[in-house]
Structures are given as structure tokens and as C-alpha cells.
Amino acid sequence: MSWQKVLSNNGYRVSGPRRLVMELLAESAQPMTPLEIYQALSQSGRALGMVSVYRALELLAELGLVCVVYNPNGSSGYVAGSAGHHHHILCKRCHRTITFAGSEDLSDLIQRVEAETNFRVSDHLLQLYGICPECQKISADTVEDN
Amino acid sequence: MSWQKVLSNNGYRVSGPRRLVMELLAESAQPMTPLEIYQALSQSGRALGMVSVYRALELLAELGLVCVVYNPNGSSGYVAGSAGHHHHILCKRCHRTITFAGSEDLSDLIQRVEAETNFRVSDHLLQLYGICPECQKISADTVEDN
DNA sequence: AGCCTTATTGATAATCTTTTTCAATAAGGG
DNA sequence: CCCTTATTGAAAAAGATTATCAATAAGGCT
Ligand SMILES: [Zn+2]
Ligand SMILES: [Zn+2]
Ligand SMILES: [Zn+2]
Ligand SMILES: [Zn+2]
Numbered sequence: 001m002s003w004q005k006v007l008s009n010n011g012y013r014v015s016g017p018r019r020l021v022m023e024l025l026a027e028s029a030q031p032m033t034p035l036e037i038y039q040a041l042s043q044s045g046r047a048l049g050m051v052s053v054y055r056a057l058e059l060l061a062e063l064g065l066v067c068v069v070y071n072p073n074g075s076s077g078y079v080a081g082s083a084g085h086h087h088h089i090l091c092k093r094c095h096r097t098i099t100f101a102g103s104e105d106l107s108d109l110i111q112r113v114e115a116e117t118n119f120r121v122s123d124h125l126l127q128l129y130g131i132c133p134e135c136q137k138i139s140a141d142t143v144e145d146n
Numbered sequence: 147m148s149w150q151k152v153l154s155n156n157g158y159r160v161s162g163p164r165r166l167v168m169e170l171l172a173e174s175a176q177p178m179t180p181l182e183i184y185q186a187l188s189q190s191g192r193a194l195g196m197v198s199v200y201r202a203l204e205l206l207a208e209l210g211l212v213c214v215v216y217n218p219n220g221s222s223g224y225v226a227g228s229a230g231h232h233h234h235i236l237c238k239r240c241h242r243t244i245t246f247a248g249s250e251d252l253s254d255l256i257q258r259v260e261a262e263t264n265f266r267v268s269d270h271l272l273q274l275y276g277i278c279p280e281c282q283k284i285s286a287d288t289v290e291d292n
Numbered sequence: 293a294g295c296c297t298t299a300t301t302g303a304t305a306a307t308c309t310t311t312t313t314c315a316a317t318a319a320g321g322g
Numbered sequence: 323c324c325c326t327t328a329t330t331g332a333a334a335a336a337g338a339t340t341a342t343c344a345a346t347a348a349g350g351c352t
Contacts (some may be wrong), residue, residue: 013319015329019159027199035309049331054310068220070271100259109251113274117244119235120277125216128259159348161300181338195302200339294352301346309338317330318326 001083004041010063022060022080030095031069032076059105069097072129091132102126147229149211156209162197168206168226177215177223215243215290218275237278246274 003022004014012018020041025032032040038053057078060066067081069088079088085102110121131139150160156273158164166187177282184199203224204214205206213227215234225234231248256267277285 008320011328013328015319017330049277050309051311051332052330055329070216072269074214089259089263089267091265092268098263098265100262103255103258105255106154106251109249110274112249112251113235113246114276116246117235118279118282119237119244119274119276120282121235121274122238123218125218125271125273125275127271128256128265128267129269130260130265133264134167136264136266150300155350157299159299161348163301196338197303197340198301293331296351297349298350299346299348301344303342303344305340305342307338307340310336313333315331318344321327322325 003060006063006065012059012063017048018056018060020046020048021053021056025066025078025080028079029097030089031071031079031097033075033077036077037078069127071095087126087128089128089130091135092129092132093135096130096132096134100128149206152211153197157282158205158209163194164202164206166192166194167199167202168211171212171224171226172227173219175243177217177225177236177243179221179223183224215240215273233272233274235274238275239281242278242280244278247273248272 001009005019007014021037024037024040034050034053034057037057041048041053047066057066058061061068061078064083065081066078067088068076069079069090070076071090072092079099082099086099087102088097088099090097106124106126110124113119114121121126147155153160155163167183170183170186174193180196180199180203183203184194184196185197187194187199203212207224210229211227212224213234214222215225215236216222217236218238225243225245228245232245233248234243236243252270254274256270259265260267
């Protein structure tokens, strides 16, 4: 279902600011902070208030249309979200972020931890960090040059 | 190795504020924000500046003596950290947080994602959310009462 | 135990980020 | 095309984090 439909179906309007934020994030390969979103849109002429960026992100996140991802250094940003169970993998060098499908791969771990701790697990946060193909290539080239 | 030793070995002093923050977190069952730490210490007479809380946390986190954990709602807090590969599980109801040992349980998942995405994975962020034993018991009691 | 050096603290101010407020605007149903 | 009302945006308020710098105290040395 399109993000416009998700908004409508939940009684929200498909407004200019929401469209701008949504489309920008969909195009971006990297997570963006509210400020970065504001600046990117301002510079490309399509101005909107900083407040609207915050409000759009809040709503879009609530509806699952965008996701928050955490950088290794602790800062966080937003990426366009896909539906269903999924997680993100971030490049430590260029911050390129892509999504991978969630699976039952954690179920063994979760069972073990439930047995160990007596917690009942219902949810999880998982992100992988590493180096993306492009940055690996750059590293390889640099090494060759030496 | 004790946290005091870690500080010393890295050329830092075992100061009052660092001790207060470290001991408070070690005793706390829940993650705490800088403000919560500041207030808790102030109220128990052992006053220190807000700024010192920030600085202590920054340093302790850098040395791996405390960890940042993310609440399901997006807010974050600090917990006393254990050494080695580990993760945290949080109770969604009372925020009690405990540590569980990391393992190789993600290696299958990581291999799959590396194959799918061509990323080289070096690190990960994992947290589990659920209900702790105490809160399960409360739920059970409540149900019985009905 | 007392002294000295210097890392660390804390009060204040500066900066940055996020939220509130409320009149003006525009989305979308009719 | 009009009307209703959700949404926006400017400005201000509130909240969180960081910089400054004189005063303090940790820990090495004797
Ligand atoms: Zn990269
Ligand atoms: Zn998952
Ligand atoms: Zn609980
Ligand atoms: Zn792990």
C-alpha cells in the first residue's frame, strides 16, 4: 500500500510537507536528521518550516512509513521504511543504509534468553554495521595504489 | 577488572562524580537519563553538577563501563556495562533491564545478509524487549483477581 | 602525612534541539 | 467551487547539550 493511502486510511491528509519529507527520504541512501531534511529541502527551493519536518517525521514514524536508525556513534536518523518485519544495515564509512528482511533467525537466541532470564520476549531492535560494497571497492583501490 | 582500575589504567582519575554516577547505575535496575541521574544524586544529598553527569557518562561510555540502551519509544538511557560481547533485554512495563551474553547466534543471520547485500558486517546492535518475570507475575495476579 | 602538579569540577553562559502557541493556509469532501 | 477543519509556519518558550574558566581535589612524590 502506498504511503499516501496509509495516510488517508488513517484519516490524515497528504499535505505538501509530508510529501516532501517522504519523497526525500525515499530517495536518500543515507539516514537523515530533521535538520538535514530541513536544509536539503530548503536548498532545493522547496521550503517548509522546521516544525513541519518534526511533525511529519513524528507522524510518518507512528504509521511505520519511516524508521529511526542509530549510528554507531549514538546519533540517529530517519530512513524511508518498508512494510513488515525488517532491519537495517549501515555502512560505517559512508552511512549508506539498506534494509534486509527479518526472519526467524533470532528465534533460537530468543528462546535461549527467555530460558536464561525468564523474560517473555515480544520485540527486538537489530541493526548491523559494516562496510558497503562501494566502500569496500574504494578500500581495495587505495590498497592497490600503495 | 574493576571500573576504578579501568579509569586509572587509561590515565583518568577516580573522581567523586565519576564514582557517584558509576555506583548509581550499578545499583539501578532501570536505565537512567542524564537528568534522572542528576536528580537522583541531588535528592540523596550527594550533589554534583549536571555538567559532570554528562562528562562522566561520556567518559564511562567511551571506556565501555556504561552502555546506552534504547527504549521502544525512542528515548535512551544508560546502564552499567559488563565487559565482553553482550546485549540488553528491557521490560516494556517497568523498564527493568538486564544483560545477556552475546554469542555466535547471529552468525547465520549475518552470513545470509552479507550474501544478500554484499556488505561486510563488523558489528551489530541488538536489544530485546519484553516483559520481565516480576511484571508477568503482576499480570497473572491481576487476571486471577477478575 | 603533607606538598605539588594538573586533571577535573561546577557555575554561568552560549548553543543547539525540540515543543508550544495560534492565526493563516490549504486539503479534500460535498 | 465552496466549506470545514486538519495542517502549516513564524515566533517564542522550553529543554537539552556544550563551551568557558576560575576554583577544587586526585594522586604521585617525598
Ligand atoms: Zn559505504
Ligand atoms: Zn527481526
Ligand atoms: Zn517489568
Ligand atoms: Zn551480539
